[in-house]
């Protein structure tokens with residue numbers, strides 16, 4: 001007879017604990033925190049460059065840019081005018097975890113900011129499991145990817161609160177169907193806020209900025 | 222592949238449990254994994270078994286219980302299984318619902334050797 005010992009422990013309980021601490025720390029300062037996730041190349045860094053350009057006059061922002069090998073994205077965000085920017089080089093890991101965010105936040109002066117962006121590693125699978133203490137995940141998909149992406153990566157679309165469909169300027173060069181991607185995403189998550197944007201032409205970005213402003217206002221209320 | 226980092230979190234947790242319970246070896250680790258977690262059981266098993274070689278957990282195996290995704294409709298209250306991750310209420314067709322099962326990533330039990 002072997003003895004079975006009941007344990008009942010979450011595997012990622014240590015990550016969840018740290019994420020909880022981050023959430024408390026951000027909430028105390030009334031900071032809106034968004035975790036941006038997508039496949040590589042969908043346009044996370046481009047969307048952040050645009051957002052810095054448009055909002056840095058009125059919104060105080062900090063940005064953490066995760067990458068597997070380089071600090072290129074963090075450097076792009078600084079060049080775009082980002083003042084509080086920290087890179088996280090994961091050295092191979094396919095996702096950011098709460099411990100990395102805790103360390104990055106320790107190196108940023110977040111005392112007076114309104115909005116924290118975390119650009120996650122380009123990957124639609126692994127980042128879904130790791131809570132970073134964010135208010136919401138925002139998933140990006142671009143029109144050069146398949147419109148069945150939500151069905152292939154349901155976990156990420158389910159756990160996200162908003163979906164940005166980027167590169168709409170390239171519509172027509174592929175068989176990407178906007179209505180189809182919306183339908184697919186909404187079957188998985190009926191509460192998704194959906195934006196259609198082009199970081200090339202600027203189309204659709206105003207409603208994205210408005211949504212960010214509303215989140216910040218709601219946080220302060 | 223996050224299965225490797227998940228395997229290493231399992232190893233850490235089990236090692237701590239063995240220490241606190243005075244166990245010197247272990248036969249089986251029971252896991253409960255929801256279908257919404259994106260964890261591939263075979264990749265996880267492989268990562269775990271590779272990782273425990275030359276540790277006190279050597280020779281132990283994972284017993285994985287897979288849980289389907291379930292949700293409860295916020296509109297009509299029906300509990301339903303979200304086959305193929307389609308979260309549309311089969312009764313009222315609302316897409317407003319809450320996941321009640323499928324996000325588990327838990328260690329359920331240990332079996333001493």
Ligand SMILES: Nc1nc2c(ncn2[C@@H]2O[C@H](COP(=O)(O)OP(=O)(O)O)[C@@H](O)[C@H]2O)c(=O)[nH]1
Nearest residue numbers: 040041042043044045046166167168198199200
């Ligand atoms: N045509 C077009 N190209 C874009 C758009 N957004 C980003 N890109 C390009 O797509 C590539 C990947 O963008 P990047 O922001 O680095 O993606 P990330 O990997 O998600 O951070 C870059 O060459 C961008 O210039 C867009 O809306 N339209």
Ligand SMILES: [Mg+2]
Nearest residue numbers: 044045073119
């Ligand atoms: Mg990037």
Ligand SMILES: [Zn+2]
Nearest residue numbers: 294297310313
């Ligand atoms: Zn219903």
